[in-house]
Amino acid sequence: MSRVRAQTSPRFLLFAMLVLFTCESHAHLLNMTELHLDASDPRQARLHVKIDLGQSLMQPEIYWRAVSADAAGQAQLIAPAVAQLARSIVISVDGELVKANLQSWQLEAVSLDAIINPITPQMAELVFALGASFSPEDEVLEVRIDDDFEVPWPALLRVDYAGAPLPVSRLLTASERSSRPISLNGNSAASDSATLAGLALAFQSWAPGLSWLVIGFQHIIPRGLDHIVFVLGLFFLSTRLSTLLYQVSCFTVAHSLSLGLATLGFVAVPASVVEPLIAASIIFIAVDNLHSELLARWRLAVVTLFGLLHGLGFAAVLSELILPAENFYSALLFFNLGVEAGQLTVLLLAFAAVGWLRNWTQYTNRVARPATVTIAGVGAYWLVKRVAFI
Amino acid sequence: MKSINKRREALQTTAGIMLVASSLLVFDVAFSAFEDASLSFPLEGRAVGEFPDQWIHGSKSAMDNTDPAVQIHAYNDHTYILRENKAINYEGAFMYLFFGNGVAMLIDQGSTSSPALFPLREAVDEIILEWETRHNQSNIELIVANSHLHGDHYAAWNQFVDRPNTVMVGLTHEEMMAFWKIDNYPQQIVTYDLGGRELVVTGTPGHQGSELAIYDGWTDLLYTGDMFYRGRLYLDDWDAWVSSIRKLRSIADQNPVAHLVNNHIEMTREPGVDYPIGTTWQPNEPPMQMTLNMLDQAVEATYEIENPGIYHYDDFLIYNQVPWAYTTDP
Numbered sequence: 001m002s003r004v005r006a007q008t009s010p011r012f013l014l015f016a017m018l019v020l021f022t023c024e025s026h027a028h029l030l031n032m033t034e035l036h037l038d039a040s041d042p043r044q045a046r047l048h049v050k051i052d053l054g055q056s057l058m059q060p061e062i063y064w065r066a067v068s069a070d071a072a073g074q075a076q077l078i079a080p081a082v083a084q085l086a087r088s089i090v091i092s093v094d095g096e097l098v099k100a101n102l103q104s105w106q107l108e109a110v111s112l113d114a115i116i117n118p119i120t121p122q123m124a125e126l127v128f129a130l131g132a133s134f135s136p137e138d139e140v141l142e143v144r145i146d147d148d149f150e151v152p153w154p155a156l157l158r159v160d161y162a163g164a165p166l167p168v169s170r171l172l173t174a175s176e177r178s179s180r181p182i183s184l185n186g187n188s189a190a191s192d193s194a195t196l197a198g199l200a201l202a203f204q205s206w207a208p209g210l211s212w213l214v215i216g217f218q219h220i221i222p223r224g225l226d227h228i229v230f231v232l233g234l235f236f237l238s239t240r241l242s243t244l245l246y247q248v249s250c251f252t253v254a255h256s257l258s259l260g261l262a263t264l265g266f267v268a269v270p271a272s273v274v275e276p277l278i279a280a281s282i283i284f285i286a287v288d289n290l291h292s293e294l295l296a297r298w299r300l301a302v303v304t305l306f307g308l309l310h311g312l313g314f315a316a317v318l319s320e321l322i323l324p325a326e327n328f329y330s331a332l333l334f335f336n337l338g339v340e341a342g343q344l345t346v347l348l349l350a351f352a353a354v355g356w357l358r359n360w361t362q363y364t365n366r367v368a369r370p371a372t373v374t375i376a377g378v379g380a381y382w383l384v385k386r387v388a389f390i
Numbered sequence: 391m392k393s394i395n396k397r398r399e400a401l402q403t404t405a406g407i408m409l410v411a412s413s414l415l416v417f418d419v420a421f422s423a424f425e426d427a428s429l430s431f432p433l434e435g436r437a438v439g440e441f442p443d444q445w446i447h448g449s450k451s452a453m454d455n456t457d458p459a460v461q462i463h464a465y466n467d468h469t470y471i472l473r474e475n476k477a478i479n480y481e482g483a484f485m486y487l488f489f490g491n492g493v494a495m496l497i498d499q500g501s502t503s504s505p506a507l508f509p510l511r512e513a514v515d516e517i518i519l520e521w522e523t524r525h526n527q528s529n530i531e532l533i534v535a536n537s538h539l540h541g542d543h544y545a546a547w548n549q550f551v552d553r554p555n556t557v558m559v560g561l562t563h564e565e566m567m568a569f570w571k572i573d574n575y576p577q578q579i580v581t582y583d584l585g586g587r588e589l590v591v592t593g594t595p596g597h598q599g600s601e602l603a604i605y606d607g608w609t610d611l612l613y614t615g616d617m618f619y620r621g622r623l624y625l626d627d628w629d630a631w632v633s634s635i636r637k638l639r640s641i642a643d644q645n646p647v648a649h650l651v652n653n654h655i656e657m658t659r660e661p662g663v664d665y666p667i668g669t670t671w672q673p674n675e676p677p678m679q680m681t682l683n684m685l686d687q688a689v690e691a692t693y694e695i696e697n698p699g700i701y702h703y704d705d706f707l708i709y710n711q712v713p714w715a716y717t718t719d720p
Contacts, residue, residue, distance in 0.1 A: 032541035119668045154503045154545055158562050166568055169561035171548045173503040211554050215529070223528065290403060321529065321555045331554075373403055377410020384415060 031055055031121030033155035035172075037091070037143065040160045042134035046127055047100055049085060052152050053107070053124040054115035057081035063122075067109040074107060078124075086128065088149035092142050093184075099131030121152075134184075136162065143179040145172055212331040216338020219317055221345060226278055226382060227310055228346050233285035233375050234303065235350045236368045239358040243295040247303050248347070254307025255314060256336050262315030263323070263332055274312045276386040281306040282379030289372045314339060428491050429468070429525060431587035431608040436648060439465035439609060441679055445655070448476030448671040460500075460513040467524075468587070469609055470517055471651070471678075474500040478508055480668050481542045484653050484678060485510070486613065487517060488606065490585025494518055495533040497604070497613070498653065499549070501542040511549035533584075535559040536566065537615035537653065538601035563600040570602070576634065579641075590645070594638065596631025597624060603634070605641055610648035614638060618688060620676055621656025622664060624709045632692040639689050642682055649679035661704035680705065 031052035039045035054063035058081050066077035082102045091098040109115050109122035143157055155172040161184050170179040220227055234247045261267045285306070288299060314335075323331045354371075357363050431437070446457040455477035463471045468489040476482035479501035486497040502508035514532070522528055534550045536543055539561060550556055559569040572578050576593025583589075590605040597617040604613040617623070617634055625631045638650075656664050659676045684705045691708055695701055698711035 032545075154541065154548070156541070156544075156561055166560070166564050167562045169565060171503075171544065171551075171561065173548055175504070176548050211552060215554050218529075321531075327552070370406075373406040374410050377407040378414065380407055380411035381414040381418075384411065385418065 031118070031123065031152045033151045033153070035089070035143065035155055035157045037130075037141070037157070037159045039130075039134045040162050042136065042138075042162050045098075045130040045134045046103070047089070047091065047130060049089070049126045049128065050123050051085075051126070052121040053078070053081055054109065054122055055118060056150065056152050057084055060112060060115040063107070063124075064109060064112040064115055067107045067122075074105070078105065078107070078126075082126065084149065085126065088146040090144045090146060091130065092144075093134060093138050094140055100128035101131060103127045103129040134161075138184045140181045141179075141184055142181055143170070143172070145177040147177065150174070212334035213338040213341070215321065216335035216340075217342045217345075218338070219314065219335075220339055220342025224339075224342065226282065227313070227339075227343070229375055229378050230278070230282050230285065230306070230310065231343055231346050232350060232371070233282055233289060235347060236372050236375070237285075237289045237299075238293060238295065239363065239368075240295075244347070246295060246300060248343070250300050250304040251307040251310070252340060252343070254304045255311030255339075258308040258311030259314045259318070259336055259339075260311075260332065262312050263318055267312070269312050271313075271316050274309060274316060276383055277309050278306075278313050279379050279382035279386050281309055283376050283383060286372045286376035286379060290369065290376075429489075429586065431468070431490065433588060433607040436646065437466055437468075437609045438648070439469055439611075441465065441471075441649075441677060445473050445482075445675060445678065446475055447655075447673065447675050448480075448482065448669070450671050452477040452670040459508050460510055462513055462517060465611075466609065468521075469606075469611070472510070472513065474502065474508060474510075476670050476672060478502050479542070479545075480670050481654065482672070483542055484651075486651070487514060488584060488587065488589070489521055489530075490583075490587040492527060493531045493533065493585040494521070495535055495584055496550075497535050498537050498543040499534065499546040501545045503545045503548060505546070505549050508546055509549075510546040511553065514550075515553075529555055532556045533559065535569070536561065537604075537613070538598040538617075539563065539566075540598055540616065543616070543653065566600055566602070575600075576630070590641065592637065592641070594634035596627050596634045598626065599630075601634075603638060603641070605645055605647075607645065610646045612638065612642060612645075612647045612650045614650050614652045614680075616653050618650065618680070618685065618706070619652035619654050619656075620678065620680060620705050621654050622667070622707045622709050625711060628695070628698075628710050635685070635688045635692055639685055642685060647682055650681070650685060651679050657705060657707075662702040662707070664707055676705075 033052070034048075034050040036048040036050075037045070038048065051057070054060045058066070058078070062077055066074045069077060082105075086100045086102065089100065091100065104127045106125045108124065114120045115122045141159065141161075143159075145151065145155065153172075153174045157170040157172055157179055159168045159170075159179075159182055161168075164184070168182050170182070172179065231248070231251075234251065235244060237243060237247070258267065262269075284302070292299070318332075318335060354363075354367050357367055360367075442461075442463050445463075446461045449455040449457070455475065457475050457477065459475050459478055461473040461475065463473070465471050470487040470489075472485040472487065474481065474483050474485070481501040483498065483500050485500060488495045488497070496514055500508055500510055505511060518530065518532065522530060532550070532553065532555065534547065534556060536547075536559065544561055547558070547561065551558060557569075559566055563575075567573065567575055570580055570582060570591050572580055572591070572593065576595050579590060579592040581588055582591055588607050590607065591602055594601050594603040594614070594617045597615075601615055601617050603615065603617070605611075606613070617631065618638065623631075655672065655675050655678050656667075657676055658665055658672075659674055665672050687703050687705065691701065691703060695708065695710055700712055701708040701710065
């Protein structure tokens, strides 16, 4: 279906004016592209493309000729642009490409001058039928505009999908041409994990998760004072590097595990329980330091247990932030890596500060012991405060 | 002797632990007495603010413009107004950043996508970081919202999609209304709690079918987006705009209003005369903020205008259903 919106001939002037007043306006006359993938009926999915053809894929004069032509003439004149659009707007569902075939179109323009003037966009609307039927089992959709294809930017993408309570919106720009994976079974991260395909696609877009590395690091330095003090507690047990390595490994594995489980919703312990226990764990480790010189096996088990506890603490912090649905796993991974980087930095700084004194005969009495007493005192302070105020 | 030494050592250790813990507790109690309580945004009274004498307004030669890409203006401690340099995009759109306890809301994201040309995210992050430091808060949430769904107000939206701790409201009507919990657009008037700062939000279509107006009871600012500003008011739906303008008047009747703030300046200081469409230089611009008298003029216009066309008023022009008009010349 096509419809001519205006004619140049004077006898059509009145008609043109009437049509003109029914046209949709374009705010501040910007000609940004709009893509609407409508799969609210999965068997009849459509892609609606609203585009300023006369300012992009067609010469203004040819577009004007098309506007003034009959349906057959229009089809012929817009065919190259249509082929480019069908080829360069790449739609994939669960990794499989979906073919687009032009179904109908509507060309609008009031004059050649208006087409030529960039601040008076004369928009065309093209509707493509999407070859493959969508199905309720579909997991992940991606829409991408080819690198060598230019449209009036940015392009606003709207996706309606059967069963989804809300549409999904994405903005495609000249430098960000992909919608990134869009979960079709709800917007939660859990649905992305339902299949390997979903998981793999979710990880494809891991790069934005990098900023979570910084957030994770910040939750140790400077904001994770209790975790810093705990790690220092592990540091001051012994002068042997292997002792520290065993403890930190157990602690790291354990807190990564509980952080993951808690963030995914498998474990939930209220902060009113976790926070005082974290403080108590600091006192325990410090007091044990004062009575032990060697790493006992039971201590490794206790450190692992405390690691689980501290992981729940990290999860509580993370739950106050907003993990992006489409980068959920990468954000979680990088947050955890940031925490590890923070821990490692604490240990390196501890080595830099007092590590060189470890062979000093008075190290235990003049360095490790006072430091450990301070750590226990700080733990006691937090315990009182957290029991009293949480 | 050994056991006495051990006992003494244990006592010393316990005393040391107690000393550290009690010192910290005493310090904590003393410090908390001086610490800022959470921010409050009372509706009584008015949190005043200031506008700049002159906004950056482009230059004769856009290429030679040396102004910042984003002008940042602190209206008051918790309210920022940003403007895109007209030399980058002729729209010269205004954007707003409202702060509450633990949260900030950015309304609109300008007309240019490229972070190199228009580093909006950088500017917003800078403001937030500075605000957090000043108010002893950290990692506050950012809500990225829009006044309405036109491309000159969301072009830099992508700069925020990978920002941690950020809520992207979305660029469809349904996502917007779901966020604001508006289920009867445009009639419904809702209140939104922005970290203790109460915003009154309602639908104001006419220019665009998803437009919202926001009344901030703390500053008494009434934000009218693109549906009412000093410029060419492009109206798709006259009847809807009539209802919207009258609703704004009714909100202003029921609440004190300090200023009406909005998204563009297109009028010159000469009554009824606008700058040319698409200009990247607007010397001697009038202020962006508007008055209730101007709103009254708009209300009067809703009773005067009956047909599509361009109507001139001192402080705005009404482009009633004339979408393709790109000149005010007869």
